[in-house]
Amino acid sequence: MPELAEVAFASKSWANGMGHKVLQVETLNASRVFRDIDPGLLKRGLRGSDLLESKTHGKKMLFRFSGNRWLGLHLGMTGWLHREDAEHPTGKHDALILRQDEQALVFRDPRQFGRVLYHRDKEPPPWWIDLPPEVHSREFTLQLVRSVLHRRKRALVKAVLLMQEFFPGIGNWMVDEILWRARIHPAERAGDLSPAKQRALWKETKFVAKGALSTVGKRGGDPPRKWLFHVRWKNGGKCPLSGTALLRETVAGRTTCWCPSRQRLKKS
DNA sequence: TACAATGTTTTAAG
DNA sequence: CCTTAAAACATTGT
Numbered sequence: 001m002p003e004l005a006e007v008a009f010a011s012k013s014w015a016n017g018m019g020h021k022v023l024q025v026e027t028l029n030a031s032r033v034f035r036d037i038d039p040g041l042l043k044r045g046l047r048g049s050d051l052l053e054s055k056t057h058g059k060k061m062l063f064r065f066s067g068n069r070w071l072g073l074h075l076g077m078t079g080w081l082h083r084e085d086a087e088h089p090t091g092k093h094d095a096l097i098l099r100q101d102e103q104a105l106v107f108r109d110p111r112q113f114g115r116v117l118y119h120r121d122k123e124p125p126p127w128w129i130d131l132p133p134e135v136h137s138r139e140f141t142l143q144l145v146r147s148v149l150h151r152r153k154r155a156l157v158k159a160v161l162l163m164q165e166f167f168p169g170i171g172n173w174m175v176d177e178i179l180w181r182a183r184i185h186p187a188e189r190a191g192d193l194s195p196a197k198q199r200a201l202w203k204e205t206k207f208v209a210k211g212a213l214s215t216v217g218k219r220g221g222d223p224p225r226k227w228l229f230h231v232r233w234k235n236g237g238k239c240p241l242s243g244t245a246l247l248r249e250t251v252a253g254r255t256t257c258w259c260p261s262r263q264r265l266k267k268s
Numbered sequence: 269t270a271c272a273a274t275g276t277t278t279t280a281a282g
Numbered sequence: 283c284c285t286t287a288a289a290a291c292a293t294t295g296t
Contacts, residue, residue: 003274032292059275077275078293093293111293113275155286164276171274233274253288255272 002075004135004169005212007059009220013081014063014105017051017098022065024099031095032112033079042118045069046098051105057131058168062124069118070125076113082106132168136209145202153191157201159252160190167205172254173229174212178204179258180228180239185265186251186258192266232257 002010025046027039034042049065056062063071073081079095088104090097096107096116107116119125133139148166149157161167161175170178179186182200184193193201215223223229231237237246239259248257 006274074276075274077273079275111273111275111291113291113293115276152285159286162275173274254275 002059002079003171003174003212004058004209005215005217005223006220007061007075007169008056008213008217010075010081011054011056011061013083014051014054016083016103017100017105018053019050020100020102021050022046022048022098022100024097026090026094026097026099028093028095031093031109033076033095033107033109033114033116035115037116037118039116042071042096042116045118045120046071051098051100057128057134058164059171060128060131060168062128067120068122069120070128072115072117072119072125072127073107074115076109076111076115078111079107079109079114082108132165134209135167135169135205136213140202140206142199142202145205146198149190149193149198149201153189155190156186156252157184157188157190157193158186158254158256161201161205162252162254169209170205172256173232174208176232176257177208177223177228179263181207183262185263186256187265228257 025043027043029039046065046069049067049069051063051065053064054061059074061073084104084106086103091108093108093110094106095109098105117127148160152160158175161170161178181204182197184197184201212223226240228240231240231246235248238244239246239262242259242261244259244261246257247260248255
């Protein structure tokens with residue numbers, strides 16, 4: 001589920017826990033989400049500390065606790081945050097539970113592609129510095145997009161949009177939404193895009209990111225009505241703009257949906 | 269049964 | 283060393 005806006009929304013599930021002490025920590029030690037850290041260290045580190053602040057960047061989440069403790073989370077493919085009752089019984093896929101007075105803050109991830117990081121230091125963790133500009137920020141410039149498309153000129157544009165070091169937070173459905181709006185075929189080579197298409201890619205990336213954040217990011221649920229999102233998940237959909245039957249095929253290893261009349265592949 | 273699922277990392281090859 | 287493509291990871295639902 002989680003791309004840019006879903007991550008922003010999910011992080012709010014723990015908002016009620018801000019300013020409250022963590023009384024107990026439970027970790028599902030066998031879960032692959034702990035592949036980078038010792039869950040025992042995390043457990044001892046967070047017990048007794050206060051949850052102070054949360055941030056997101058792309059698909060990454062960072063939680064700051066008292067005592068110079070930091071928790072990093074990535075939701076992977078099936079991860080999500082939940083706020084449960086204080087008496088919440090530990091579930092099968094509850095990888096991490098922070099138990100507070102009034103509630104239990106849960107990180108649940110059945111498929112375990114998510115990730116838990118822990119850091120203890122006055123300064124933010126090393127994995128939270130030197131992050132690329134958010135795609136909805138002023139620093140995400142046309143010039144930056146052009147240089148990325150040039151550096152990855154032989155790769156398919158679909159694959160390039162999925163690279164988190166350049167387009168943090170953009171995931172599979174957002175790429176399809178962006179390319180559909182920009183009228184770019186997903187299997188086009190990044191270096192083959194005309195200057196006009198490069199600009200369209202930049203502009204629609206910002207549009208989709210901001211649009212998703214102001215809808216999905218605020219209230220959860222779905223993006224606006226006329227978006228490709230609503231028709232991209234199964235075969236038989238029609239383009240909301242042209243009415244053409246949409247195509248669904250694997251491009252760059254991911255299921256991809258596009259409109260063959262709006263998004264044409266330049267013949268080589 | 270077999271395949272696909274809103275993601276990253278590792279491995280291999282060029 | 284850089285770039286690109288494919289496999290791997292683990293579970294659930296259709």
